[in-house]
Amino acid sequence: MARKPAIFPAPGHDHGRCTSDAIAHAEALCEARHERLTPIRRSVLEALLASHQPLGAYDLIDRLADDGGRPAPITVYRALDFLREQGFVHRIESRNAFIACVHNHASGDPVVFLICEKCGAVGEAAAAAVAETIRSASRAAGFTPKTPVIEISGICAHCKAA
Structure with a gap:
C-alpha cells in the first residue's frame, strides 16, 4: 500500500521516491485505462514532478528544451490536457499554472489547494467534508x-517556522 504524501513535504524529503511513486501510479492507471503515457506526456509529468511548485506551460517548455530544440507550445498543451483528463495534473487557476497530483484521488473529487505566498509551494489537502458539502449543494x-x-x-x- 502506497504511503499518503504530506500536504507540504518537508524541504529535505525523498523527492526521488515521491516522483517515482507518481510515475508508477500514472503508468499503472494508463495501462488499466488503455491509454498511452507517451514520451512527451511522461516528460511533461516528470517536469511537473521535479518540484512542488506550479509551472506555466512556457516554464515547462523551457524545462523540456534540449540540444534538439524546444517542444512546440501546442505539444505541451496537448500533453497537459491528457494529464489533466487522467487526473495526474491539476491547474492552479490563480497562477495560470499546473501542478502534478501525487494524492491519487478520483479525478472528479473536489480539490483544496493551499498555496504558500512565501515559497510558492502548493499543497493539496484532503477535504472529505468540503467535498460532501459541494456535492450536496450541487445536487x-x-x-x-x-x-x-x-x-x-x-x-x-515550513515558511512560518523559518
Whole structure:
C-alpha cells in the first residue's frame, strides 16, 4: 500500500521516491485505462514532478528544451490536457499554472489547494467534508460540477517556522 504524501513535504524529503511513486501510479492507471503515457506526456509529468511548485506551460517548455530544440507550445498543451483528463495534473487557476497530483484521488473529487505566498509551494489537502458539502449543494441545485477546485493562499508551516 502506497504511503499518503504530506500536504507540504518537508524541504529535505525523498523527492526521488515521491516522483517515482507518481510515475508508477500514472503508468499503472494508463495501462488499466488503455491509454498511452507517451514520451512527451511522461516528460511533461516528470517536469511537473521535479518540484512542488506550479509551472506555466512556457516554464515547462523551457524545462523540456534540449540540444534538439524546444517542444512546440501546442505539444505541451496537448500533453497537459491528457494529464489533466487522467487526473495526474491539476491547474492552479490563480497562477495560470499546473501542478502534478501525487494524492491519487478520483479525478472528479473536489480539490483544496493551499498555496504558500512565501515559497510558492502548493499543497493539496484532503477535504472529505468540503467535498460532501459541494456535492450536496450541487445536487440540491441540479448542478453537476466539472472541476471543483478551491484555492487558499497563506503561509505554509515550513515558511512560518523559518
